[in-house]
Amino acid sequence: MDERRVSDGLERAMRALELGTAGLLVVLFAVGAVDFGLQILELGTSGRITDPRAVVGLIDTALLLFIIVEVFLTVIAYSRDESVVRIVLGAGLIAIARKIITFRTGAYASTETALFAAASYGGLLAVLGAVFYGISHHAGEAPEDLV
Structure with missing residues (x-):
């Protein structure tokens, strides 16, 4: 064959x-x-x-x-x-925004667990937003396979 x-x-x-x-x-x-x-x-x-x-x-x-x-x-x-990088980052931003909007502290066993989850969501949103901004804002400067 x-x-x-x-x-x-x-x-x-x-x-x-x-x-x-x-x-x-x-x-x-x-x-x-x-x-x-x-x-x-x-x-x-x-x-x-x-x-x-x-x-x-x-x-x-x-x-x-x-x-x-x-x-x-x-x-x-x-x-x-x-390239799918920008699309995947957009989907990630939407997904984490969805988690933040529907966040309920009562769904967690303790206040500390809820606070940790909230901080994690906030951190993830900040990182995804920064990367998305960096790729979108500097598209002409990035390697072609990333944008």
């Missing part, structure tokens, strides 16, 4: 799987968007649309949809052999 033929076939199979994954993400986003709309409708008709917990739940769902979009963009960029 010719190694080149085998590797070409495997590469085509991998590309097909990448595109299949992207298609699955489109379906997940569509289902999530419909669910998001239904949540808004239900909250509006029940009068709970002004409840802070309901609003946080809506924001959580919206941010989850944005994460799906970022993962989709990552898969597409990867399948096109484009």
Whole structure:
């Protein structure tokens, strides 16, 4: 068997799987968007649309949809052999913002544990934000394979 033929076939199979994954993400986003709309409708008709917990739940769902979009963009960029660093950092920022917005101290066993988690989230947000800013702001100065 010719190694080149085998590797070409495997590469085509991998590309097909990448595109299949992207298609699955489109379906997940569509289902999530419909669910998001239904949540808004239900909250509006029940009068709970002004409840802070309901609003946080809506924001959580919206941010989850944005994460799906970022993962989709990552898969597409990867399948096109484009850089994914900026996209992955964006997804990380959205994910950590989601954790911060939905943060509840009551979910932790102790105040110290909650404080440690809050500080960790804040530190992670600061680091991701700084790296994202550095890559975005100095894109022309960075090596081509990083941006």
